[in-house]
Amino acid sequence: MKFRIFMLTRNEQRVVVLALLVLLAAAFVRYWHNVQTFSPNKANDPSAMATPLPLDDEPGSDDNESDDSKSHQVPSPQSSP
Secondary structure, three states: OOOOOOOOOHHHHHHHHHHHHHHHHHHHHHHHHHHHHOOHHHHOOHHHOOOOOOOOOOOOHHHHHHHHHHHOOOOOOOOOO
16 A cells, blocks of 8 residues: 655645745744844843942952051050059
8 A cells, every 4th residue: 555645736736835935934034023122232232231249359359458447447445554
């Protein structure tokens, strides 16, 4: 028993080609819509980017902070005997 599944008439071939073209066009439209929604100009806009938070552990900041903290300390009163 032979199945002649790929032996299509001229009209059936046209339907298959038309269906493939419609699917291809729909896929291209979806792709184009996704590309337009994610615009690189919006992603690179500096005003849209979040500002980074300052880091507590920056290199070389430990020395400066310790010197500043010593200069801002209030001397404690000493009791005399």
